[in-house]
Every structure is written in C-alpha cells, then in structure tokens.
Amino acid sequence: MAIEGVGARVARKEDKRFITGAGRYVDDMVVPGMKHAAFVRSPHAHAQIKKIDVKKAQAMPGVIGVLTGKELKADGIGNLICGWMIHSKDGSPMKMGAWSPLAFDKVRYVGDAVVIVVAETKGQARDAAEAVEITYKELKAVVDASKAMDKGAPQIHPEAENNLIFDWDIGNADDTAAAFKKAAHVVKMDIINNRLVPNAMEPRAALGHYDKAEDHYTCWTTSQNPHVARLVMSAFYNVAPENKLRVIAPDVGGGFGSKIYIYPEELVCLWASKKTGVPVKWVADRTESFLTDAHGRDHHTHAEMAFDKDHKILGLKVETQANLGAYMSLFSSATPTYLYATLLSGQYNIPAIHANVKAIYTNTAPVDAYRGAGRPEATFVMERLMETAARQFGVSPAELRRKNFVTSFPHQTPVIMCYDAGDYAASLDAAMKASDYAGFAKRKAAAAKKGLLRGIGMSCYIEACGIAPSAAVGSLGAGVGLWESAEVRVNAVGTIEVLTGSHSHGQGHETTFAQLVNERFGVPIDSVSIVHGDTDKVQMGMGTYGSRSGAVGMSAIVKALDKVEAKAKKIAAHLLEADEGDIIIENGALKVAGTDKNVPWFQMALAAYTAHNLPGGMEPGLKETAFYDPSNFTFPAGCYICEVEVDPETGTTEIIQFVAADDFGNIINPMIVEGQVHGGIAQGIGQALLEGAHYDDSGQLLTASYMDYTMPRAGDLPSFKVSTSNTPCPGNPLGIKGCGEAGAIGSPPAVINAITDAIGSNDLGMPASPSTVWAAIRAVTKH
C-alpha cells in the first residue's frame, strides 16, 4: 500500500493554513491605496431607467467615484455573453439579449447592477450608494418560465420574441413515436426541478488594480477558472489585451459552479480602478450573493416512458422548459441541453429517445450550471420515472432497473453519449447490501408501531464528467476547447513544482496532485508544490468544474511527468554509463535494473542544471509542459439508497440512513473522494428536503438570506455510508472518472422516492418540506 502515492489516504497538505486562519481569500487581500466599492442594484424585476442622478452621492464623505453604465459603454467595455452557441431545431441561432455590465436603459431582475460607487471605506461606499437617485418606470415582470411565453407576457429582451431563447431537439422523434405505438405500458409524469442558490460559503469578491505606469491590470477574483476569466475579459469585454491583464484566483471558498462565470462586478472593478486611479475592492454581502450569483436547476418537465409487456423500456419522450433568468450567463445554454438531455438514457438500454428543451428568459437571476449541472435534472427525471413505473407495475424497483441496465460496453445511447465502462449491477448490489434492503419490511413494521411512516427509495445515476473532448464540444457549440495544461518543473535540488490550469477551491489538489508525483518519482509530497490560480504563473488552463481536474487536469500532469521521466532516465543512463532502457525509478533513485548501480533523484536533477556532464546535444534543465485533450467524456455511475421516517402528524422527514455506492474509476485519495461524496449528498438532500429559491409574482426574491433560504445544517443530516466499486475508465491514462458531482446528482431522487414510498403518494414536489409532505399525506387520506 502506498504511503503517499496513488490510493493512499493522505491528510491534506493545504489544511494547515485553513485550520490556523492563514488562508488567503480575495477579501483578505490588501493593496496599497485600495478603496472599496458598493453597487447600486435594481430594486425592480423589470423597469426602464428614466434618470440616474449621482450628484448627491458624489458629495458624500469619502466618495472617490460614482460611475454609470453610459460611461462604461463609452469606454468600449463589451456586453456579457454566453459562450456556448445552441441552434434551435429550425436551425436558427439562440436569441441572446444584450447584458451590459452596468444597466443603463433597462433593468431585468432584482439585483441588476446599475451604478458603482467607490469610496474610502466600505461603509462610506454603501452610504453613498443609498444616495444615488434612479428614476425607474416599472414594467410588468414574469418569473415563471411556464408563463413567460404566454400571450401578453412582458417582453424581456427585444432579441428574443416571446422570451424564447431556443427551442432545441435531441434524439429521434419518429423512432420514439413508433416505440410508443408498440408500448404495453406508458408511465407519465410532470416534474419540477426546483430552483437552487449555490451558496458557496465565501461570497463572490473582486479586487481590480490598474497600474497606470505599466498600463496593466490585475484582478483578484473568486474564480474557478482564472484563465477563462482573463480570456473572456480580454477577447469579449475589451477590458485589456491578455498580456496586460493578470487574473489571480487565490484561496477560493467553494464554487459549486457559481464561480465559473464572469460576472459584471469583476470587470466593473477593473474598469473603475482605471477611472478612479485607485485599486477597487468589492465583496458581496450574502443577500447580494442570493440576488446575483447564478442560480441552478429550475426545470419544468413532462416525461413519458414506454415499456413492453415484460417491462423492458422501449422509448422515452421528454419536454423541458428551462428558466435561464434575465440574462444568458456564460455556460447557461449548455446546461439544459448537452449536459442534461444527453444523460436521459440513464443507466438503461433505451432504443429510442426524443427530448425537446425550450430555454426561456424570465425576470429572475441568471441560471447556469450548479453542482451536477443538467445531470441532476436528467437523473431526477429518469429515477422518478423508474420508481413510478415499478410501483405502477407492482414489481421491485431494483429488479425493474436491473432488467433494463446497460451491461455491455461501449454502449452508444440515442442521445450522443457513448458509455465506455461500468458495472451498474455491482453498485446496485453494494448499495442494497449496505442498506440491508432485505430487512426493510421489518423496520417498516417496527416504525408503524411507533406511528411513523417508513419508506425506502433508490436512485441509479449516471453522469458525464471529464469535460471534455475539445473537438466534440466545439462541434456542439462550445466557444472554447476543454483540454487542460500542466507544467512540471524539477528544481536543481530535486524538489518539484507542478503548475496546473485547473483550480482548487476545496477539492484538495495540492495533495492529490502531489501524490501522483510521489507515485512516479518517489519524491515526498512535502517536496512537491502545486501552483495554480494565477495567469502570470500558469500559462493557460480551463479551470475546475464538471469533475475535470482529475480526469483531464491530472492526465495533463501525467503527460508532462512522462516527458520528465524520459529525460531524467536519459541523464541517469549517461551518468551510470548504462542503457536508458535499463533505468528504473525506485525509492527516490534512478537505478540500473537488476544491479545496485543508481543515482539519487536529487543528484540527477542537479546534474540537469549544472550541465557539466549531460548526454551530447541535450539542453540543460528539467522542465516539461503538456496539454491533454480527452478522447471522451467519463461516466461515473452508482446507486444511492435513502431510508426515511415521516411523522404523519407533522410531515417531518427524518433520514434514517443514506447509502452511496459509486463507481468513480481509479482513485488517488479515497479520503478526499469520500469527502466529495458527503458534500454532494448534503447538497442533494438540501434540494430534496430544504432548499428552494422563491420569487413572488412581482419578481422579488423572497429567499434572499439564510433566514429565508434553508441551508442544510448538521442536524438535518445523518452520517452517510459510502463505498465504491470501481471500473477503471479506459479513456484517460489514470483510469479516473471523477467524483465531484455524483452526490448532488444521485441523491434527490433517492430521497423523494423514499418519502413517496413512505407516504403512499407519488405526487410530491421539492423541497419536501414538512408542510408539503403533510399536505401530500392529507391528499391521499382524503381519497
């Protein structure tokens, strides 16, 4: 068993700074002369801006600058864009409305940024923001996607008629219609996937610093992908050319997708720094985060599944309305299309699938990828359908799934994805065993004696990670390639720096990436440093989301390590006067296989830099770079089982046990992987039981603080039983599938399937709060 290498449960190297209060987040940064910003935001969901009067604010104590969208536009700063083109089924491109970083003619959701105030202190900036006078003409708002296309609904962007952004199809409608004609049974459901607020614990923040002498900008920002931020701010928003813009994402306190996107605030702070001549820092308060962080989910779906008389699936029809909010966020179009509908085959053999997705503008916060991004929505549709079908047919939910599992690989689904490896029955068996599924009836009877309703539910999820092969996503509309880069620098004393284009905001890269190096060269992980999050240090990278840091980011490191190893062996062979094919690396030394001749790792490194005695023609030094472009998505999958007790008097649900059996491919650090699963499950249980963003009809966000939006707390959750049974991924050199999102994808349907099993009603929305569950119980008992 490796001590520090691949597969070892190594405690995290990065922990020391976090447990001693020495972490460095954006809000901890201080630049000489730095001042503070506050944004004036729209209090209306939909209104025309008639007049902006900044005179009073400018005269307030400590105020340095009060800047508006007109000035921003005059300086040539561009509109925010969505970077993934989707074409409607009629071939027309998606209808993207203009998103000015500071609104100047119209506001489209509560929280829309209108004015930035820069002042000596945060308090003074806020006081002055209160004094900015904006005259609005209020317009009718629409917040519900299912009503936004109605006749007479308010028109949000002139570019998108009836608020329809795109009307997109995938799969084959004719084959699917034919499959339904043959069906012995059809299961139909209307499903709402509730809107969520990601709520990374660190609020978004930005510190913009314009250096006049160098005509150079530096931006410290809470980003999951600083290089993408630099690329987009340079190429599309005209902030500055890339060589004049450095983006730093230091310690970042969680992301969950919400920190992928480039928001108005970071580029407005950069621009404001140039306008005012001072470094400008902005830190969101929690209510600003609720109002303006990209939200997640918010799907309304009608789904139908056709089965033959033996309960084999024949076909699937899905129609989804996706609420994208008031503006198209950076990857908002990809989430309800290629990250959602391509997973609608689930773990099952389904000969024919057809899905239609309509993306719709509403007067709400922009909606984009949130942990799982489309895949939780797909899994919720599939696993609610399967459970409902089993109940309708009176068969075991496990056996219905097992009967329809994909069992041979590669498996081409009717919706683009080609599953490369998996063993779905193994995860199902593991989860059933760990949950003592067989003993459930006894436990249910015991609960009934106490007057409690006990239920059990499962969910067999699949997702697509390792995002993604560049040519493939390019052909589907992505504006960027999704490869990853790595640079491995071996220092003259043998210590190693690994530079990666991925970014850690809780995932533990500083440890797992070092373990990879330890496995290869035997260098202790304390002698390996991981460098990330700074565009001046790492040349280029695509960042961290979609569980890509392992499958893609570490694969790039492997490629660079291969090159380092090849050169190191050449040097060692030369020093040892041996054939380079005979050199092996073992216990921190390069050895001639089968002999005791060796050169320690550090001595080989020193030789590379002294260059006194290198093979003829070899360049001095030991530093290699690599770019890795994946050949396929990866397909983590698993089975989750949830067991609940519901109190019929109060509608309160208690989770008695939650079991996760995952297949993540090969694992570098099981402790970190388990932590990812725990966190994902908590977010999924949060969605199922507690969380939901609610707007009133006028577009006011009613859940804009922790007083109103129910975050999962320790007392809401049990300890989880997690395990893995892994099939290596054939698509990348490490066999990794990825584990970052599985928990959030697999858990909501398991919870809802358990509660609906307990209460004997299949009609239950999320979050299944006590009042919702109580009403569902009452609705059944009435009948």
Add this chain to the structure above:
Amino acid sequence: MSDISFVVNGRRVSGAAEDRTLLVHFLRENLGLTGSHVGCDTSQCGACVVHVDGKAVKSCTMLAAQASGSTIVTIEGLANGADLHPVQAAFKEHHGLQCGFCTPGMIMTATDMINRHPEGLDEATVRAELEGNICRCTGYHNIVKAILAASKTMSKVSKGKAKQAA
C-alpha cells in the same frame, strides 16, 4: 468614533473605529486577523466565531466597542505556538474541511462545545450544537467525526492532568 482596547490572542491592542464597526470587521481590517470570515449578513453562518472571555461568540453580532475590555481568542491564537490545538489537529486528520472558509468558525465553535461538555459528546449533541455554523462542502460528516475525536483526545488530556494533580 469609539476607542477600543482589548486583549486578543494574548496581545493588548487598542485603536479607534466608527461606532458602527462590528467586532469581526475590526479584527479583520484594523488588526489584520483575517482568519475570522464573513459569510453572511444575518448572523447565521458562524464563519466569524471567536472566543470572547472564554465563550464562543459570532463576532458579527457584536460591535467592536462592546468588546472593549474583554479577552479575545481568534483562530490565529488557538494553537500553542507550532503545536496545533487538538481540534485543529482532528479537523486535519479527519478531513473536516474542504474549501476552508467555514473552518475557523467551526473550529472555534467546536472548541467551545468540547469545553462545555467535559463529560464527552455524542453525535446527536454535536449535530444539534452545530446549529449556528453552516458548511457547504463537507456535508458535516467529517466535521462531526473530527469533533467527536477531538473531544475524546481532550478528555484524555484533562484526565491525565487531573491524575497528575492528584
């Protein structure tokens, strides 16, 4: 403006701040003690928990001026020099943190919790008493594990000390 003077992490500090300045902002901005974090505006998240006169307090619920005259320990002052406090060590050993943002508040809350329960802790008590601290990364699983482990370590240490004294 208010004059403020207190002992923080064993050091006497004094300064002046606007009357409306919260303790957490004074610690972060005036004293550079940025380990205490601000994660919300409504005193719900607990990322800013410090010890004021030996009790866990959300430093966003208190004006800096109100803390004048008290003795404060922040996350930066919890370890004994290079030796981690047992709660810090347990969070590392049991992977009780991911992004690290809620961690200082969690550790300060946990330390106070363990001190208040010298008889030991069980899972249900730990979960109930973490009511004022929100974590979005860990699902609390390993935080609970870390606190239970630290509670055991600390009770062993205090029993050892009691024996020595006897």
